[in-house]
Every structure is written in structure tokens, then in C-alpha cells.
Amino acid sequence: MYDYFQEIHSENFSKNFFWGVAMAAAQNEGAHNIYGKGLSIWDEYATKRGKIKHGHKHFVSSDFYHRYKNDLLLAKALGFNTFRFSFSWPRIMPEGTGKINREGLLFYHRVIDECLSLGLAPFITLYHWDLPATLEKEGGWTSHLMLRWFSRYVTVCAEEFGAKVKNWIILNEPFGFTSLGYLLARHAPGKRGLGNFFPAVHNAALCQAEGGRIIRKLVDNAYIGTSFSCSQIIPFSDRPEDVLAAARVDILFNRLFIEPTFGDGYPRDDFIFLEKLEIHNRAWKYRERLKFDFDFVGLQNYFPVVVKYNPIIPMLKASQVKAIKRNAPFTDMGWEISPSSFFNIIMQFWNYDKVKEIIITENGAFFKDRIVNGELKDDGRVAYFKQYLNALLQAKKQGANIKGYFVWTLTDNFEWSEGYQARFGLIHVDFETQLRTIKNSGYWFRDFLTPRT
Ligand code: GCO
DSSP, X not given: OOHHHHHHHHTTTTTTSEEEEEOOHHHHTOOTTOTTOOOBHHHHHTTSTTSSGGGOOOSSTXXXXXXXXXXXXXXXXXXXXXXXXXXXXXXXXXXXXXXXXXXXXXXXXXXXXXXXXXXXXXXXXXXXXXXXHHHHHTTGGGSTTHHHHHHHHHHHHHHHHTTTOOEEEEEEOHHHHHHHHHTBOSSTTOOBSHHHHHHHHHHXXXXXXXXXXXXXXHSTTOEEEEEEEOOOEEESXXXXXXXXXXXXXXXIIIITTTGGGGTTOSOOSSOHHHHHHHHHHXXXXXXXXXXXXXXXXXXEOOOOEEEEEOTTSTTTOEEEOOGGGGTOOBOTTSOBOOHHHHHHHHHHHHTSTTOOOEEEEEOOOOOOOEEETTEEEOHHHHHHHHHHHHHHHHHHHTTOOEEEEEEEOSBOOOOGGGTTSSOOOSEEEETTTTEEEEOHHHHHHHHHHSOOO
């Protein structure tokens, strides 16, 4: 086998390491309008024409709500010891605030209990993009009331589940949902413009810190993190304008949400965007409230981004040079495959003095699976994981204190505006019949994670 396989097992790496699979409520649960659940912004967005490829909707998805026992058993059978999933806020509080849906709480109790009985450590994501639709009507993430609504929701979750669950992730990819949902109108709720983006960023950054404080106060021995999307940003050439363009993109993609947690506010480099953000949000008043000492930082990496100077793009003055244009390898999502950039971005985050521990809370790939003699062949995905895990081990060897690695994702699911055709699972789902079939990548993980005797 591979040398790193030996190394991982010989170092006792596996025993004290969270090997997980990750998923999210809106992408997996289904049961979108039953058992007392309120609608989310995605439930509304998916009904609008032309928003999601092929008109797909996530209303049933992989039906995790009814099939969680089976899916958790599969996660266990593949050798994982950790399960990351998110709470649906509108399942717990159908109107976002006020009334609590007991049935929703009971569902999550069942999932958590099943994890614990199987020996899967539960990691809860408090917010994975499915804001209650009623709150969006009041402005959603652009509203200064978000801090109050979110605090109440986090308090309910901590009080209800804190005795059982120790591992908490406050937000999933704040840059992702604020930029796609409130700047570019490519995700729910479909808003655009800086007038929406600036307050959404600030409210998300405040909720990120406040959520941490609430869990710290209410949950004994909590292990608290938050998850950032990240990508190594590589200048297309060493011309100064390309290097500066890359630095600006790096601020937005990688630095905007982590640096305020250190207590010194938003990054304050020479970049007009940051000045405007600061002024719009009167951010200097909030440095203390944006700060929180996270136990771990969750990193979610899929690809690097190569950028060059482009004067016609407002403010950023940069654009991406895609993998296909540079003859670099890429997945069926068009995302560049670059294990060295995975190593580099881990080290970039590790180089912050204040980062104590890192968990890779998502990594994975979409490749079109082929069925050959009844076997689900996904060689591309297997090769991807081998290379990325090798890079992870290199980062660990260089001193990065990495405590876990979670695959995105266990079963095929609803990939936001891409619908169901972008399949990231280790397990294939036939969305007509709900039949699960383990892909070769799933078997590969099982062999990788199950120490040989
Ligand atoms: C994300 C996501 C997942 C995606 C995955 C693949 O945070 O973007 O958490 O929901 O499905 O990244 O694109």
C-alpha cells in the first residue's frame, strides 16, 4: 500500500484523530415542510424558475430524515468515527424566533443518540445556509436583528443538546453564504450588491463570535470551532499587478472572517473594499465583539484559485484564470485538483499565531461515477483523496496541529444551485428509489481507515 497509509496507522494517528463524513440539513434531510418544520430561504428559492439546474428541488433529497439510521450505519461500516451534520434552524424554530418545534428537537435527539450508540462523535453545525424564510422577510443576514435571532436559536440548541454534544461548529462558510446569497445572487436568498453584502458580512461575523460565547457559557467542556471556505490564491504571473490582485482576493476569500476573531477587527490592508466595509459597518466599534477564541478552526478546501489583474472588475480588479485555460487537471465540477495548494492553504492558516487546532471540516470532489459490471467506479475520486490525504499528512509533519479530516460527503445529495447532478458522495444514491450503493471510493476509505490486523 501507500507509504502514508503505514505512517498514519503506525503513529496512532487514527485513534486520536476525527475521521469524519460531513453533510448538511438542507442538502440531505428532505421532509422540508412536514413534522412542524418552517420553510427556509432555500425552500422558497428552489421554487423560483431558473434558479437551480434542471429545476431540481431538495424537498426529498437523500431522505436523511427517514433514513438516518441506515446512513449512520453506513458511515460506521466505512470506518469513520465522526459524523458532522447541521441543525435546520426552521425545523427547530419554524418562524426563526419564538415558537419551538418539539418534533424537530426530538429528531435531532434521535440522530445524536444513534451517533453515540454507534461510536460516531457528533459534530453539529449550527448554521449551514438554511435561514428561516420568515427572518429573510425581515432582512435576513442584512438585518442588525440577526444577532438577537441567532443568539436565541443558539441558546435553545445549547440548552437542549449541550449535555450530549461537545463538538460545535458555529457557521458554515460565512464568506460562501454572504457572497453567493447577498452579493452575487447565485444562492438563496438571491440578493445582490454591496449594500446587502456589507451588512451581511458584519452580522455573520458578529454571530460567529457571539455563537461561540453562548456555547462556551452553556455547554461544559465544549469544543468550539467555525468553518471557513479557503483556497490558496495564486498570482497568474509574478508581475506586480497580478501579485497585488492575488493579495486582494486572498483578503476576501481567506482572511475576512478569521482575522476579526483575533480581536483586531477586519484586515486593514490597503484595499478600498475594506475601507468601505469598515465605514459602512462602523466596524471600529465592534472589535471586541467580533473576537472569539475558537478551540479549532474548520477549513474547507476544494481547489486553488489562480488570479490575474483585471481593471474592469469593480474594486477587486482581479479575475480568475480557470484550470481548463491553463491545462491544469480539474474535477467534473471544473475545480482544479491541486494537493500542493491544499498543503499551502493549511500552512497559511496554521501560520496565524492564534490558531490552535485545525480540522479539515470538508474536502471532496465531484466526478461522474461509472457503473461497470454492477460496480460503482469512481477512480477520479479515489485518486483525489489519495493525493489530498498525502498533502494533509505533509502539513501535519510540518507541524500543523490537525485534529481531523471530514469527507464531503457520505451520500450523494443536493448540491445547491447545481441540483442533484453534481454528486460528491462516497455512496451513490438513486434519487428515484433511494437505493444506496457504496462507490469504490467508499470501499477505499473503509480499507484505509480500518487498521489491518
Ligand atoms: C459548502 C458546502 C457544501 C457543498 C460542498 C461541495 O459549504 O460549500 O458546505 O454544502 O456541498 O462544498 O460544493
